[in-house]
Amino acid sequence: MSGPVLVIELAQTVPPAKVGELRELLLGICTHFEEPSPGTFDLQVSAQRLGAADTRSQDPYAPFPLPLLTSGAGDAGRAEAGPQAGPEDRAALASLIGFNPFREDWRRPLMVSLRGLGFSDLASAESYEAGYETRYEDDDPELAALIGFTPVNTVDVIAFCSRPLDHTTTALLTAAVMDVVGGVAVIELPEDQVPLVAGLPGVLASSTHDRPTVIGTSRFLRAWAGQPGFRLLK
Known part of the structure; x- marks a missing residue:
């Protein structure tokens, strides 16, 4: 994996009906869709269907x-x-x-993966809670307090490339997934993005302990992705 990763944390297990809604969403915005295991989706995502601004030439097939x-x-x-x-x-x-063999392909390779209770080899909420404490509380007590709950499920949105379009697609896909399953996005920021996110809508909390981190909604992700100079931490 060489692209950015975003994480959605959820306070409750994603019910089967919501997994079905997520599956329908992904089928609608992807040109390739596979579900190798329940809750794990290998995708070719159409950035255009997610609403990414088209910065290519007006005629991508120009001589x-x-x-x-x-x-x-x-x-x-x-x-x-x-x-x-x-x-x-x-x-x-x-x-x-x-035709330009290097013109940008708007079908981007990503994975969406649900983890935690009901979607992995973690046998219980208690075992997942222990993993949560390892990932957050030991590293950043302030961040654990800011989240406000112990996650039961996590959704990873993983890009396999790292062009600017992959960063935008990852953010917009994460926002679309959150519209279906809920949760909050926990996002580590590159240093140069800290002033860019200041004042954007949808920021629930932030932390500067050890590394800049924002906890945000889908609205925040869409607003941030639309800013000039936007990029995720790779």
Whole structure:
């Protein structure tokens, strides 16, 4: 995994009906959907269906010059043209056009995974509570108090790439998941994002102990993702 991860914490177990609603949501916004185990979803997410602003060229299929026989092609260019190719042949080959092979693909690979009671090998709420204490209370007592509850379920939203579009898609997908299952997002901030989130709607609490952290709603995630310079901690 090389992309950002966001975490949703929930005070109650996600009921089967809500898991069904989540499944329907994901089917509607994904171009590829697999559920290898209950509550774990491997996805190709359409950023456009999530409402991400399209920053690409108005015509993503506009002609793109192929760098075959430019003036700097040298011996490689002559080899492509062939030993018998004359100036006119080379000019014709140099004018070839195609589609930009590096244009951004808006189908982004992500995973959504429900963990905790009912969705993993954790046998009881007590065992999950112990894991919670290890993850939060030992590291940041202030953060544990700010959350205000002991999580019973966690939803991880995991991106497998780290382009700017992956950061935006991860935030918007997390917000969409929260609209269905509820919970709060616990987000560690890069240092440069601290002033960016100040004053945004949907911030429930924040902590500066050890590392900047925000606890926010889906509204906060959407507002933050729309800010110039937005990025998640990778």
